[in-house]
Amino acid sequence: MxxxxxxxxxxxxxxxxxxxxxxxxxxxxxxxxxxxxxxxxxRDPTSAFFAEDKAYEPAYSVQRGEQANAFLEHANNNTLPLHFQTKVSAHPTICVGITSVARRGANYLQGAVGSVLEGLTAAERGDLYLIVLIAHSNPAEHPAYVEPWLHTLADKVLLYDPDRVDVEHIRELETPEAKSFAREKGLLDYIYLLRACESVNTSYTVMLEDDVIALDGWYHRTKNALSLAEQQTIEEGVDKWLYLRLFYTEQFLGxxxxxxxxxxxxxxxxxxxxxxxxxxxxxxxxxxxxxxxxxxxxxxxxxxxxxxxxxxxxxGRITMLSIPAGVHEMPKFGCCSQGLVFPQSRIGDLVSWYESKRAGYVDMLTEIYADENNEIRWALTPSVLQHVGSKSSKTNTPGDHKHRLTVSETIWNFMFEENDMEQLRREHKQQAEAEI
Structure with a gap:
């Protein structure tokens, strides 16, 4: 059929x-x-194509570290430009505070201080008051304390004042047996440095960890971002904000x-x-x-x-829905505490909050405070800081999903490494010329 x-x-x-x-x-x-x-x-940690073996390799941060080291050599040899010798002006607007604890086998402080200052114009250096806290009951335990560049470059090398802190308690927290070292002493140091910057009476305080690298031009970008943050806060109908974040890692933004x-x-x-x-x-x-x-x-x-x-x-979300350059709110997933800017008017509230908690990680406590009080939190994109510390003062345990890296090493801003040294230098120069 x-x-x-x-x-x-x-x-x-x-x-x-x-x-x-x-x-x-x-x-x-x-x-x-x-x-x-x-x-x-x-380079996108939120992507299925993320290449871990290459993405954590430093590029621009190495170049910036070399610039910072060369700058410190000039400081040690007393061959710095005059405006780095006269330091701060009579009326600075930003206090930069850096807390430093000696780490065995690593010394990050010089990279932080050198990159914060290298390339600043006379006006920028005069606008900045730099405080470095040597967070040891015996400051000689920190290798940088005896180096000339530290005292040449910092406006104030802050040590523990027995009239303001319980130095004996600090010594107890420095012992290996003090299991709450990072959670209690770290918070005490943060409070102590915040108060020191508050006493300078600048408009803003930048709190940095000592294992960061700042890009060339970080200062003018931060100043511009602060102006935008103030403007956007007013446009949203509120009269205050809590902080401006200068560093974040993209791995939590997927x-x-x-x-x-x-x-x-x-x-x-x-x-x-x-x-x-x-x-x-x-x-x-x-x-x-x-x-x-x-x-x-x-x-x-x-x-x-x-x-x-x-x-x-x-x-990946960072690739397909990238965060536009500028200032934007980041109420969630904004790790970590490597670089935060606080308005002068908010320091008192934060210090009282930290003191009421007595112990805890600064970044977590700050976020809890912000959530409970419905605070605005701004972030600057692209990040002007990179975290380069592989030996943390908190922990060095291996990450759960990055077996060859420590937890500290995974705190990384991947886009930071794409910066171009010459382009940043030109941008900084143009900004300085525009302000003359």
Missing amino acids: LLPRRLLRPRLAFLNLHFCRLLLGFGLLYGLAVNWARARSW WNSEEWPAYLLFSLLAALGVVAIATAIRHCRPATTAYLPNEIIALLAFVMTPLLIILFFAA
Whole structure:
């Protein structure tokens, strides 16, 4: 018995040409897109293409560290420009406080101080009051304390004043047996330095950890960001904000599991949108009906579109939805305490809060305070600081998901390493000329 011709050659025969061409073309384009994502997203820790073995390699921070070291050599040899010898002006607007604890096998303080100061103009240096706290009951235990550059460059080398702190208690916290060393002494040091900056009566206080590198031009970028923060705070109808963040790591800014309903909704809308657009085209232009049968529309909406959505998420949030340059709110996931700027008016509130807690990590306590009081927290993008410390004063335990790195080493701003030394120098020069 012969079967009808229409059964021998079903409608799907149409797909032999158009279906295969569409699949082939999409496959080629999709392969190119995957290669683009791999080349573009290897520094993005939120991406499936993140290359851990390369992404943590320092680039610009090494160059900036060399500039900082060369600057310190000039300080030791007394060959600095005059404005670094006269130091601060009579009316600075920013106090920069750095707390430093000696770490066995590492000395980060010179990189922090050198990079904060190197390249500053006379006006910028005069606008800045630098305090370095040597956080030891016996300051000679810190290798930098006996080095000439520290006393040459800092406006004040802060030591423990027996009239202000319980030095005997500090000694107890310095012992190996003091398990709460980081949580209690670290907070005590932070409070002590905040108060020292508060007494200078500057408009803002920049609190830095000693294992950071500041990029060339960090100061004018921070000043501009502070102006924007003040302006945006007023525009939001409030009269105060808590801090401006100068450093954050992108690894906590990825696709958040608690937002999966929104991701699912937009993905469904994208697929339905493809169906709607294809159907509308077929309806408005009947000539396209032969090219847009239901099978093709289903392929576009429920195979190709999901594959593109998967690639979108795999490429990483930092790559696909990058944070624009400037000042923006960062109420969540803003790790860590490497560089925070506080308005003078907020220091008293924070000190009282820290003292009420007695012990704890500064970054966590600050976020708890901000959450409980509905405080605005600003962040500067791109980051003007890099965390370079591999030996933390808190912990050096290996990370759960980065077995070859310590927890401290994973605190890293990946975009910082893309900075161009010459471009930053030109930007800094242009900014200085514009202010003359």
